[in-house]
Structure formats: structure tokens, C-alpha cells
Amino acid sequence: MxxxxxxxxxxxxxxxxxxxxxxxxxxxxxxxxNQSEERLEALATAIKELKQKTTVCHSCLTISETSPCAICADANRNRSSLCVVENSQDLNAIESTKQFNGLYFVLGGLINTIEDVGPETLNINKLIKRIQAEEIKELILALNFTLEGETTALYLGKILKNRIKITRLAKGLPAGSDLEYADETTLSSALKFRNEIK
Amino acid sequence: MxxxxxxxxxxxxxxxxxxxxxxxxxxxxxxxxNQSEERLEALATAIKELKQKTTVCHSCLTISETSPCAICADANRNRSSLCVVENSQDLNAIESTKQFNGLYFVLGGLINTIEDVGPETLNINKLIKRIQAEEIKELILALNFTLEGETTALYLGKILKNRIKITRLAKGLPAGSDLEYADETTLSSALKFRNEIK
Structure with missing residues (x-):
């Protein structure tokens, strides 16, 4: 059956x-x-309206209700600092720390040699155009600490470091971590990037 | 944001x-x-039509397009053997073995003392009525081999064993299992219900 x-x-x-x-x-x-007809109807409507009621911000390329998005349109943001993220979820994660007041740029992926994702598939040309057109002083690479994130950061560093100041997120022990259970890569980074107590 | x-x-x-x-x-x-509008539309429609285009078979209580369902309505099925299952998914699992030609009855759950699911919440009264009304000779309890399944089987055995022959699914080693990694309960059952080679 x-x-x-x-x-x-x-x-x-x-x-x-x-x-x-x-x-x-x-x-x-x-x-x-086992859900009510109303809940099913609501879910079905939410799915149908997903693309109809959202767009992509032409400036930072994040998913948004409007273009430019609320962040790009905000006159109070620091326009000299641009944070490069892989996708809208990562943008949201950084934004929820409330520690960054600059603008964002969504790369749309990370270089992945195994899955044949080369730099040409990412929004790198748009990033370069934006750096040329706007008065950006610092490019913060907020990419995953993975093989793909590292490869992408290295690539961006190589092609852009002569044009602009580039920084990356710190690598080290995450909050609540126990030295004993930290992996070697994390611990090596934590040791390499150790800070002086002043 | x-x-x-x-x-x-x-x-x-x-x-x-x-x-x-x-x-x-x-x-x-x-x-x-990242899906096309058409695929989203199709998913939304599938959700909306889920309850509109399905019903519950009045006889075996499984989810079905018609009532009675195709199995209950099939004149070629053996009406003296009734297989009791927890839900429609389990019915489907047994049916796909193609080894059972009787009828089914969906219990709608298992007795769970921790989550306060008592026998009165299951379709046990409907099961008793069906046993009284039809010429059923054997009741096969095809319930999970878990605490809840065992409790439910014991309960059904207690209240029904004087009215009808009750059998249960065999317990033992699953296909492809390695003795070394089999858990104690499985191995105990396999030993207890060992078969003679004839």
C-alpha cells in the first residue's frame, strides 16, 4: 500500500x-x-509569500524587504567599515551582537575547491566595484573558520590587500570552552594570537 | 536587525x-x-490539500483517500486476521513487506506512563467493538519493541486474551546484525525465542 x-x-x-x-x-x-486547517493554511501562505514579499538589497546583497535594506539606508551607520559575510544568516549573527555599526556585504558563498565553487561564482566583482565607488577604509572578513572560509579569506586578501586595509575575526577559544577539550587548531590559534594583559 | x-x-x-x-x-x-516560485507554489498547495484530500478509514482508522480504505475494501484480504499497529506509518511498513494479507487496526498511540498517555486515549474501545462485530480469529500485535510498545501489548493481552488468540511480532536479531554489538535485551530475546533447525 x-x-x-x-x-x-x-x-x-x-x-x-x-x-x-x-x-x-x-x-x-x-x-x-495533526495540525488545524488554519495552521496549514498559514504555513502554505507563508511559503507562497516568501519570494513575493522579499527582495535582495542591491547594495549589500542581503535578503530584505526593501532595496536598499534598512542597514544600508541607515544614515547613522559608519560607512567606512565594510563587513564581508558569507550569507544573510551570518550577517544576522554579527548584527545581533550589536557590536558592529558599519555596513555589510554578502559574498553569496565561500570558495570550495572540492565542490568546484570558484571565486568567479561569488559576488567578488560587486565587492571590488563597491570598494572603488565608496569611501571604505576597512574591510572586515567575517568568514567561517573552516577550510572554505580560510581559502576565501586568503584569496580576498591576495587580490585586495594593496587597495584597502583588511582585518579578520579573531581566532581563539570560544566562550565557555574547556582547554582540555579544545581541538588542536583552536588551541594553536589561541596561543598564536595571545593578548598581553596591560 | x-x-x-x-x-x-x-x-x-x-x-x-x-x-x-x-x-x-x-x-x-x-x-x-532559492527554489523557484513554481516549486514553492506546489509545496504550499500540497500543504493546503493535505487535510482536504485525505480522510480516516472508519474501519481500520488509518489515513486514507477513501473510507473504507483500499485494504479494508479489498475482498481478497483475509478477514480473520487483524494486525494492530500504532499508526499509519507502521501499517505502511508492515504492508511493504508483502507478507501479510489480513486487515489492520490503527491504535493511535501507545500507553506511555511518563507522558500520561493512558489506555483510554487509544482506540481500544473501537478495537473491542470490531472484535465483537467481525469474525476475527487472530489479533497480531505489531507494536514497537520499546517500553511503551511492551506496556501496550501487555495491557491488550490482559484485557483480550480470553476473547481471542493474540500473537506478537518475533523478537530477536535484526538482519545484518553482529552478535558482538547486539544489545543485551535483543540478545536475551534472541536466545529465549531460539528456533530449532528441522
Whole structure:
């Protein structure tokens, strides 16, 4: 026996989500089956309106309601500091620290030699144009501390370091970490970038 | 900064799915953002039609397109054997073995003393009525081999064993298992229910 067609149809469509296989999609579909019609309607509407009610900011390339986005349009932000992030989620993570008052630029990915993602697929040309057009003094590379993030930072450093001051996020022990369980790479960075107590 | 409202709205609505928190919902929402309008429309429609195009079989209580469902309506099935399962997914799992030609009954849950799910919340009264009304000779309890499944099987055994023959799924080593890594409960069952080679 198969599931009723409407159910199987939903299972198949839910399985397009990342890391969601047949079993998880089934679990989601059966969970939705126990929700009220109103909640299902609301979820369906939210999905339909997702692209209709959002756009991409032409300046920083983040997902936004308006273009330019609220951050790019904010006259109180420091326009000489540009924070380069991989995607809108990372932008949001930095923004929620409330420690950065500059502008952002979304790279749209990281160089990944294994998955054949080269620098030409990222928004690097747009970044260069923005550096040329605006009075940016510092480029902060806020990229993952992974092979892909490091590769991308090295690449950006190589092509841009003669034009602009480039900094990167500090590497070291994360909050709440126990030295005993810290991995070698983290510990090496923490040691290399140690600070003097003044 | 928050995400655009349409995006945040979808994230909140996706977070109702089981084991989906804020982070996973964000990941799903951003993935959906990269899909075509057509695919989003199709997913939205599938969600809306889920309850409209499905029903519950009045006889076995499984989710179905029709009531009675295709299995209950099938004249070629053996009506003297009734397989009791927890839910429609388990029914589907047994049905896909193609080894069972009887009918099913969906219990709608398992007794769970920790989460305060008592026998009165399950479809046990409907099961008893069905046993009284139809000529069922054997009740096969196809329930999880977990504390909840065992408790439910014991309970059903207690209240029904004088009325009808009750059997349970065999317990033992699963296919592809390595004795060395089998847990004690499984191994104990495998030993207790050992078969003679004839």
C-alpha cells in the first residue's frame, strides 16, 4: 500500500528541504496532518509569500524587504567599515551582537575547491566595484573558520590587500570552552594570537 | 536587525515541525528562498490539500483517500486476521513487506506512563467493538519493541486474551546484525525465542 496521494505528494515536496530524507519528510507530513486547517493554511501562505514579499538589497546583497535594506539606508551607520559575510544568516549573527555599526556585504558563498565553487561564482566583482565607488577604509572578513572560509579569506586578501586595509575575526577559544577539550587548531590559534594583559 | 517579515513568518511556522528549532527552520527557509516560485507554489498547495484530500478509514482508522480504505475494501484480504499497529506509518511498513494479507487496526498511540498517555486515549474501545462485530480469529500485535510498545501489548493481552488468540511480532536479531554489538535485551530475546533447525 502507498499513502494517499495528497499525503505522498506532500512527503515528496518536503523532501526537497536540506538534510530531509523520506523518513523525516514522512514525520513532518504526519505532524502536519495533526495540525488545524488554519495552521496549514498559514504555513502554505507563508511559503507562497516568501519570494513575493522579499527582495535582495542591491547594495549589500542581503535578503530584505526593501532595496536598499534598512542597514544600508541607515544614515547613522559608519560607512567606512565594510563587513564581508558569507550569507544573510551570518550577517544576522554579527548584527545581533550589536557590536558592529558599519555596513555589510554578502559574498553569496565561500570558495570550495572540492565542490568546484570558484571565486568567479561569488559576488567578488560587486565587492571590488563597491570598494572603488565608496569611501571604505576597512574591510572586515567575517568568514567561517573552516577550510572554505580560510581559502576565501586568503584569496580576498591576495587580490585586495594593496587597495584597502583588511582585518579578520579573531581566532581563539570560544566562550565557555574547556582547554582540555579544545581541538588542536583552536588551541594553536589561541596561543598564536595571545593578548598581553596591560 | 531581524529578517524580513515574510521570511521570519515562514521560519516561525516551520518551527512547528517536530524536532525543528529556530536554526533548522532558518536553514529550511533559506533553502526555500532559492527554489523557484513554481516549486514553492506546489509545496504550499500540497500543504493546503493535505487535510482536504485525505480522510480516516472508519474501519481500520488509518489515513486514507477513501473510507473504507483500499485494504479494508479489498475482498481478497483475509478477514480473520487483524494486525494492530500504532499508526499509519507502521501499517505502511508492515504492508511493504508483502507478507501479510489480513486487515489492520490503527491504535493511535501507545500507553506511555511518563507522558500520561493512558489506555483510554487509544482506540481500544473501537478495537473491542470490531472484535465483537467481525469474525476475527487472530489479533497480531505489531507494536514497537520499546517500553511503551511492551506496556501496550501487555495491557491488550490482559484485557483480550480470553476473547481471542493474540500473537506478537518475533523478537530477536535484526538482519545484518553482529552478535558482538547486539544489545543485551535483543540478545536475551534472541536466545529465549531460539528456533530449532528441522
Amino acid at each position: 502507498k499513502y494517499p496521494q495528497a499525503l505522498q505528494n506532500l512527503i515528496d515536496r518536503l523532501a526537497i528541504l536540506p538534510s530531509v530524507g523520506q523518513k523525516t519528510a514522512e514525520r513532518y507530513a504526519f505532524h502536519l496532518l | 531581524k529578517y524580513p517579515q515574510a521570511l521570519q513568518n515562514l521560519i516561525d511556522r516551520l518551527a512547528i515541525l517536530p524536532s525543528v528549532g529556530q536554526k533548522t527552520a532558518e536553514r529550511y527557509a533559506f533553502h526555500l528562498l
